[in-house]
Amino acid sequence: MVVGVLGGGQLARMLALDGYPLGLEFVVLDPAEGVCSASVSDQLQGDYDDEMLLAELANKADVVTYEFENVPAAAVEFLSGKVPVYPPPQALATAQDRLNEKTMFRELDIATPQFAAVNSLAELEQAMDQVGWPAVIKTRTQGYDGKGQAVLRQVEDLAPAWESFGGVPAIVEAFVPFEREVSIIAVRSRSGEMVCYPLTENTHREGILRLSIARPGDAMQALAEEYAQRLLSKLDYVGVLALELFQAGDELLANEFAPRVHNTGHWTQDGAETSQFENHLRAVLGLPLGATDTIGYTAMVNLIGDFPAVDDVLVNTHSHLHLYGKEPRAGRKVGHINLRAQSRNALEAELKLILALADE
Amino acid sequence: MVVGVLGGGQLARMLALDGYPLGLEFVVLDPAEGVCSASVSDQLQGDYDDEMLLAELANKADVVTYEFENVPAAAVEFLSGKVPVYPPPQALATAQDRLNEKTMFRELDIATPQFAAVNSLAELEQAMDQVGWPAVIKTRTQGYDGKGQAVLRQVEDLAPAWESFGGVPAIVEAFVPFEREVSIIAVRSRSGEMVCYPLTENTHREGILRLSIARPGDAMQALAEEYAQRLLSKLDYVGVLALELFQAGDELLANEFAPRVHNTGHWTQDGAETSQFENHLRAVLGLPLGATDTIGYTAMVNLIGDFPAVDDVLVNTHSHLHLYGKEPRAGRKVGHINLRAQSRNALEAELKLILALADE
Numbered sequence: 001m002v003v004g005v006l007g008g009g010q011l012a013r014m015l016a017l018d019g020y021p022l023g024l025e026f027v028v029l030d031p032a033e034g035v036c037s038a039s040v041s042d043q044l045q046g047d048y049d050d051e052m053l054l055a056e057l058a059n060k061a062d063v064v065t066y067e068f069e070n071v072p073a074a075a076v077e078f079l080s081g082k083v084p085v086y087p088p089p090q091a092l093a094t095a096q097d098r099l100n101e102k103t104m105f106r107e108l109d110i111a112t113p114q115f116a117a118v119n120s121l122a123e124l125e126q127a128m129d130q131v132g133w134p135a136v137i138k139t140r141t142q143g144y145d146g147k148g149q150a151v152l153r154q155v156e157d158l159a160p161a162w163e164s165f166g167g168v169p170a171i172v173e174a175f176v177p178f179e180r181e182v183s184i185i186a187v188r189s190r191s192g193e194m195v196c197y198p199l200t201e202n203t204h205r206e207g208i209l210r211l212s213i214a215r216p217g218d219a220m221q222a223l224a225e226e227y228a229q230r231l232l233s234k235l236d237y238v239g240v241l242a243l244e245l246f247q248a249g250d251e252l253l254a255n256e257f258a259p260r261v262h263n264t265g266h267w268t269q270d271g272a273e274t275s276q277f278e279n280h281l282r283a284v285l286g287l288p289l290g291a292t293d294t295i296g297y298t299a300m301v302n303l304i305g306d307f308p309a310v311d312d313v314l315v316n317t318h319s320h321l322h323l324y325g326k327e328p329r330a331g332r333k334v335g336h337i338n339l340r341a342q343s344r345n346a347l348e349a350e351l352k353l354i355l356a357l358a359d360e
Numbered sequence: 361m362v363v364g365v366l367g368g369g370q371l372a373r374m375l376a377l378d379g380y381p382l383g384l385e386f387v388v389l390d391p392a393e394g395v396c397s398a399s400v401s402d403q404l405q406g407d408y409d410d411e412m413l414l415a416e417l418a419n420k421a422d423v424v425t426y427e428f429e430n431v432p433a434a435a436v437e438f439l440s441g442k443v444p445v446y447p448p449p450q451a452l453a454t455a456q457d458r459l460n461e462k463t464m465f466r467e468l469d470i471a472t473p474q475f476a477a478v479n480s481l482a483e484l485e486q487a488m489d490q491v492g493w494p495a496v497i498k499t500r501t502q503g504y505d506g507k508g509q510a511v512l513r514q515v516e517d518l519a520p521a522w523e524s525f526g527g528v529p530a531i532v533e534a535f536v537p538f539e540r541e542v543s544i545i546a547v548r549s550r551s552g553e554m555v556c557y558p559l560t561e562n563t564h565r566e567g568i569l570r571l572s573i574a575r576p577g578d579a580m581q582a583l584a585e586e587y588a589q590r591l592l593s594k595l596d597y598v599g600v601l602a603l604e605l606f607q608a609g610d611e612l613l614a615n616e617f618a619p620r621v622h623n624t625g626h627w628t629q630d631g632a633e634t635s636q637f638e639n640h641l642r643a644v645l646g647l648p649l650g651a652t653d654t655i656g657y658t659a660m661v662n663l664i665g666d667f668p669a670v671d672d673v674l675v676n677t678h679s680h681l682h683l684y685g686k687e688p689r690a691g692r693k694v695g696h697i698n699l700r701a702q703s704r705n706a707l708e709a710e711l712k713l714i715l716a717l718a719d720e
Contacts, residue, residue: 017377023683025399039385040400291677295655317651323383
């Protein structure tokens with residue numbers, strides 16, 4: 001079986017590494033040269049809207065998936081006519097538009113911060129009455145890792161923020177004074193089988209995920225699973241979905257979901273019975289899903305911009321290094337370290353060393 | 361860093377799959393087309409004694425290793441002049457000749473079955489007095505998976521066995537009435553650091569490994585480690601070495617060693633902190649070695665000739681499938697299943713199901 005992937009970055013690379021043992025082969029479509037997945041997959045090099053290449057991809061692959069949510073909807077629609085594409089196009093369309101996404105949360109009784117659609121400065125001013133201060137304005141489409149966002153703290157912030165977006169449709173959301181950010185990685189297969197991983201506690205820095213800690217047995221697990229399963233069912237979803245949530249008191253407020261394998265699920269490579277990558281492949285191929293139980297206590301530290309000497313990482317025998325084959329560059333995710341310990345206390349202690357190492 | 365591998369079979373494939381996360385790239389030299397590692401490595405296609413290709417391999421790779429012990433000694437010698445080659449040539453030379461291998465065991469006070477060199481039918485007849493009945497005659501070089509061997513039970517067996525070998529130098533060994541076959545996977549790095557995995561208990565069928573069970577805490581662990589470490593030190597070894605032993609009573613008798621990652625160590629992919637493949641790469645690159653502690657209770661079942669439906673394997677959530685991308689063919693190893701359970705009892709129970717599945 002051949003799996004086609006739109007995008008040849010580190011997520012495609014890690015899908016392939018976990019897919020070969022299942023007897024799979026991989027072909028990616030990506031416009032860039034020297035992509036992360038190049039050594040472990042075939043590549044069709046060209047634009048995502050090149051119908052010749054899309055047809056070639058559909059022809060080579062038994063199933064197609066994608067590793068990022070800004071895939072042109074037209075590309076997915078075109079492919080869908082020729083080959084099974086998962087996650088399904090409606091999930092992609094919903095995730096690509098923050099207003100549709102938040103509206104779906106509301107429809108499914110998934111708690112979410114107050115929000116309002118904004119198409120002009122006047123609407124923004126009005127919306128603030130409804131949403132309250134402070135708030136965050138975000139473009140409805142595009143934007144990731146903190147880009148395409150601005151914080152609104154006072155009336156004077158409104159006009160500059162609106163203008164900086166160049167008048168594109170936006171959404172304004174209440175700024176939630178959250179205690180922690182968590183995510184849940186959920187999987188649904190073609191047969192409708194669903195599994196969830198233990199909750200992940202996440203820390204961002206400058207808008208980029210820095211640290212994820214798996215929290216098996218977390219008090220919020222059941223609620224997070226309930227929310228994720230509502231989404232999976234509603235979207236007739238197939239594959240891995242990551243739902244990001246803010247915790248405020250006993251409440252979980254849905255921030256956004258990603259219709260793909262997700263950085264906050266990388267810890268599953270070393271910390272769970274089955275990795276999110278393998279489970280995504282199992283789901284889109286209609287195979288039985290793998291167990292999501294944890295192995296030990298695991299945290300993931302992103303390597304951003306550059307990575308430490310490999311020796312220094314591996315000398316800690318509980319570290320598992322995952323490099324993406326990328327050249328270092330400021331702000332770029334070049335790899336991650338999964339740290340797996342025997343106890344929660346041991347994890348906390350060793351994590352300090354790994355965080356210091358990643359910061360060097 | 362680029363790792364060169366002589367041979368592009370499943371061992372090279374699994375080395376590569378575990379090496380990419382360390383930021384490595386792979387190039388293999390193999391005469392065959394469509395080798396197992398093709399999708400996850402570059403390949404130089406040609407004979408192992410083609411000096412043009414060997415020079416190209418040395419030029420592309422920062423270090424060279426090999427995945428089988430029948431590599432021509434001249435090829436390794438040629439490469440050694442141009443690039444570091446591990447395990448070292450003297451380990452390969454010793455492992456390639458059963459007489460040298462057994463003689464080294466004897467020199468290192470590693471218990472071994474009675475044996476004698478045999479270069480003629482007359483010598484074979486004489487040797488039987490020394491070795492005793494029954495015995496096994498084996499060619500000194502070549503031979504694997506039960507090939508190049510014959511059992512000698514009575515005088516009438518001698519001439520046909522000797523003739524079937526075509527007069528090549530041979531070794532005759534006492535047939536040990538062993539209680540079980542075990543192996544120890546040991547690793548030594550360029551810095552001299554040594555680690556061993558827990559003992560593996562092995563079952564062969566028709567000369568081919570069928571089943572391996574990891575036995576952490578086994579009573580024979582210390583003795584097996586002692587033997588393995590004597591070998592590693594004597595050979596100034598670098599990489600993974602597998603030492604196969606027969607247990608008879610409280611004794612371990614060394615049968616043979618393989619200077620490479622080994623089928624009886626495949627369970628470490630899912631059952632140990634660090635797999636034998638990653639540790640082999642760490643060793644040959646001079647990186648710190650990874651922990652060899654077990655995770656749960658693990659067994660490995662080889663898939664020989666053909667493999668069961670993937671669904672049927674994965675529906676057992678403790679099964680981890682490893683296919684090699686090979687076409688089914690009688691007697692061919694096409695993959696393996698690692699079964700990891702929470703307890704020894706659970707392992708025994710589930711193993712029956714997996715063995716039945718592998719036999720279908």
